[in-house]
Amino acid sequence: MANDQTSPPNLALCITTEDFEAAAKKVLPNKAWVYASSSAASGLSLQSNLDDWSRINFRPRIMRSVSSLNPTRSILGQPGSQPFFVSAMGTLGNAHPGAEPLLVRGATRKGLHTVVSTATSKPLEEIMEAHLDEQRQLGHQSPSKLAFQLYVPVDRNLARSLIRRVKAAGYHSLWITVDTSTLGKRTADRYLQAQEALDQGSRETVREAAADNAFGPAFGGRPVPGYLDPGLNWDDLSWISEEWNGPIVLKGIQTVEDVKLAVQHGVQGVLLSNHGGRQIHSAPSALMTLLETRTYYPEAFDKLEIFVDGGLRDGADVLKALCLGATAVGVGRPYFYAMAAYGIEGVEKCTDVLAEEIEITMKMLGVSSLDQLRPDMVNASRLLNEMWRPDIWWNKSKL
Numbered sequence: 510m511a512n513d514q515t516s517p518p519n520l521a522l523c524i525t526t527e528d529f530e531a532a533a534k535k536v537l538p539n540k541a542w543v544y545a546s547s548s549a550a551s552g553l554s555l556q557s558n559l560d561d562w563s564r565i566n567f568r569p570r571i572m573r574s575v576s577s578l579n580p581t582r583s584i585l586g587q588p589g590s591q592p593f594f595v596s597a598m599g600t601l602g603n604a605h606p607g608a609e610p611l612l613v614r615g616a617t618r619k620g621l622h623t624v625v626s627t628a629t630s631k632p633l634e635e636i637m638e639a640h641l642d643e644q645r646q647l648g649h650q651s652p653s654k655l656a657f658q659l660y661v662p663v664d665r666n667l668a669r670s671l672i673r674r675v676k677a678a679g680y681h682s683l684w685i686t687v688d689t690s691t692l693g694k695r696t697a698d699r700y701l702q703a704q705e706a707l708d709q710g711s712r713e714t715v716r717e718a719a720a721d722n723a724f725g726p727a728f729g730g731r732p733v734p735g736y737l738d739p740g741l742n743w744d745d746l747s748w749i750s751e752e753w754n755g756p757i758v759l760k761g762i763q764t765v766e767d768v769k770l771a772v773q774h775g776v777q778g779v780l781l782s783n784h785g786g787r788q789i790h791s792a793p794s795a796l797m798t799l800l801e802t803r804t805y806y807p808e809a810f811d812k813l814e815i816f817v818d819g820g821l822r823d824g825a826d827v828l829k830a831l832c833l834g835a836t837a838v839g840v841g842r843p844y845f846y847a848m849a850a851y852g853i854e855g856v857e858k859c860t861d862v863l864a865e866e867i868e869i870t871m872k873m874l875g876v877s878s879l880d881q882l883r884p885d886m887v888n889a890s891r892l893l894n895e896m897w898r899p900d901i902w903w904n905k906s907k908l
């Protein structure tokens with residue numbers, strides 16, 4: 510049995526999503542902790558994700574009846590119990606031996622959608638089987654569905670066969686990650702690998718594939734050649750759509766110009782994201798990209814579904830994103846940590862924590878249903894002051 514040093518606090522003491530992080534730090538082996546918590550370079554991209562949510566305030570309305578609440582939200586036509594979903598995370602075997610099947614069972618119990626990574630610890634078919642089995646046990650009462658996050662391998666035959674497997678397994682949408690022309694410089698991972706190599710008497714760091722998954726990029730700080738395609742471009746969307754023949758979301762969009770291109774290419778959704786701060790150093794926060802889109806291309810919100818992820822740690826943050834027009838938001842690390850420390854109960858509790866915060870905030874904001882959320886229910890002036898302004902650059906380029 511685990512001693513006090515390594516056992517997490519009682520689950521009842523997890524009141525906020527941050528509590529799962531502290532609990533996971535206690536129980537996870539250092540390597541797995543570094544994998545989940547690390548970010549690119551000095552951590553600026555991760556930090557701005559976390560900070561920017563706190564730089565927006567609500568403008569709550571009073572005396573509006575909120576005796577009955579409806580926090581449900583559909584994603585790409587699939588009803589869900591909440592306006593958030595579990596973001597794609599690779600190699601969840603590092604969080605818990607139950608890995609992705611355990612995560613999707615927990616999410617299915619709560620009616621949440623999950624985006625399953627290409628870089629899983631278990632085969633994508635086994636993950637779908639766990640989801641369907643849980644559905645059966647719940648008497649098919651859960652609205653939850655599985656989506657698939659695609660890293661496009663350089664070898665197009667491999668890419669096509671992967672897409673066919675995903676389709677055959679019954680995943681409902683394909684979320685193509687478009688911010689990984691290479692792997693970000695994950696500083697903490699690099700230190701760890703360098704130290705391990707030195708301990709083994711070598712200066713060469715070892716490249717690791719994602720456990721048994723030939724499609725996954727590295728678990729660790731370096732890319733495995735062939736599994737992230739620096740040649741990926743907009744033209745690739747035509748063969749991918751043809752092969753997939755279903756809803757497509759582009760994951761990792763960071764500018765309004767690329768939202769526009771996504772609309773022009775006819776995809777069904779975009780996930781504004783800086784990959785949880787793990788890819789480019791000094792990235793805009795996902796929230797900043799949402800504001801940029803709201804400001805310069807508001808028509809986008811009627812043309813496709815706009816999702817956001819990165820740094821969401823409180824149900825109130827979810828509602829801020831929805832006020833600004835997001836369909837739903839993704840939550841990553843809190844689920845990794847909850848699962849690491851408490852297994853399936855952690856996954857369920859993490860969902861309950863966010864759901865309760867959403868409920869409390871909806872009531873005090875004066876909305877009984879999510880479609881009543883409006884941009885004027887938030888004050889985003891501080892962030893707007895720092896937002897990119899095209900006219901300044903345009904004028905300069907004219908000089």
Ligand SMILES: Cc1cc2nc3c(=O)[nH]c(=O)nc-3n(C[C@H](O)[C@H](O)[C@H](O)COP(=O)(O)O)c2cc1C
Nearest residue numbers: 545596597598599626686784785819820840841842
């Ligand atoms: C441990 C970990 C693994 C991840 N693996 C993937 C992945 O395989 N594919 C991908 O597109 N994004 C991956 N991401 C990024 C997430 O999908 C998501 O964008 C990010 O975690 C959201 O930020 P948050 O962790 O602050 O909620 C990963 C993130 C973490 C923390």
